[in-house]
Amino acid sequence: MYVLVISLGDPVSRTFLEVAPDMPLVETRGGLEIRKFRDVPVVVHRGDPTEFGNEEVLASLGRHAIFISRHEMANPRPLFTVHTPGGWPDVSVAHPHLVSSLYRSLCRGAYEPFSCAFEATHHPPNTSAVSATFIEVGSTEREWRDRKAVETLVYVVEEVTGRELERRPSAMVVGDLHYVTVADMVLRGDVDIGHVVPKYVEISLGVVQTAFRKHVTSVEKVFLFRKNVKNPARAEIVEFLRGSGVEVVLKG
Missing domain, CATH: 3.40.50.10700 (AF0625-like)
Incomplete structure (x- = not known):
């Protein structure tokens, strides 16, 4: 059902690989590694999350993609964020129940000095066959490499993908x-x-x-x-x- 996207060009993704439980290699497809996070397939690629363009690979593994990513902002502060991607005027497929469940879990897990935020739809990729959701740690190199902060992402992803989604209107x-x-x-x-x-x-x-x-x-x-x-x-x-x-x- 779900598939994680890990981007080696992204510091939060790299830290996620360091702190997450072992993700055994299942296969390789071209330049992509297919791994497992618990029961969730993981696609590891060498670029940036916004550059990922192999939607057909995601669609062969799951219906709902979760991208692990850094967050940047003009006035940086420690922050956990979620959002649906989209490079306007087109956008990705949104999964309201997934992104909102991730947001609630992130806010429950946030600790000082971190806060949480729900962002507007922005930046690629644009998907059409699978839904896409970004979950992020911000907003500087210090937070991107903060193992405790990224462990919070690991916990949230594991919690939300491991149970039935809450469904509000x-x-x-x-x-x-x-x-x-x-x-x-x-x-x-x-x-x-x-x-x-x-x-x-x-x-x-x-x-x-x-x-x-x-x-x-x-x-x-x-x-x-x-x-x-x-x-x-x-x-x-x-x-x-x-x-x-x-x-x-x-x-x-």
């Missing part, structure tokens, strides 16, 4: 900040959030339709930040969503 967010301001609803268990269209992308009906359709489950609710989505696009988006039977919650 699937939701999407349009026009929020990069660090999602409505993530407290995920922690309360009100909703599971998939794609978040941030305010800094060119938000159009087409962009929202693409993100809306690339979820593993039907989106039931959309939170739309009206001040950050200008008309006529806002009116078109609301009409499309309501016409699709979705509850639209206007924010801001």
